[in-house]
Amino acid sequence: MDPPNLVVVETDRNGNQHYKRAFNTQACEQLNAWLGGFQYILNRMSIANFNWTLHALLFLHTQRVIRLQGVEEESEDDVSETEDEDEEAGDEVEREV
Incomplete structure (x- = not known):
C-alpha cells in the first residue's frame, strides 16, 4: 500500500469509502523529465x-x-x-x- 501521506480516503456517491491517490502521476513524470535535463x-x-x-x-x-x-x-x-x-x-x- 502507498505511504499514508500519499493517499486520502474518499467517499463515493453511495457513501462507500475508498482510498485515492493524493498526487498527480502525470505531473511527476513531467517534472522528472525536466529534471533529467540537469x-x-x-x-x-x-x-x-x-x-x-x-x-x-x-x-x-x-x-x-x-x-x-x-x-x-x-x-x-x-x-x-x-x-x-x-x-x-x-x-x-x-x-x-
Whole structure:
C-alpha cells in the first residue's frame, strides 16, 4: 500500500469509502523529465551542492508553473470576456432588427 501521506480516503456517491491517490502521476513524470535535463550536472556535485541545487531548481520550476497558470487563467478570462462582449453585441444587433 502507498505511504499514508500519499493517499486520502474518499467517499463515493453511495457513501462507500475508498482510498485515492493524493498526487498527480502525470505531473511527476513531467517534472522528472525536466529534471533529467540537469542529470549530467547533478551527478558531478557533492551531496551538499546537489541538495541545494535540486531545491533551487524545484523552487524555480514551481515559480514558473505558478506564473504560467496565471497567464492561462488570464487568457481564459480574456476569452470569456470577449465571448460575453460578442453575445452582448449580438443582442444589440437583434434588438435593432
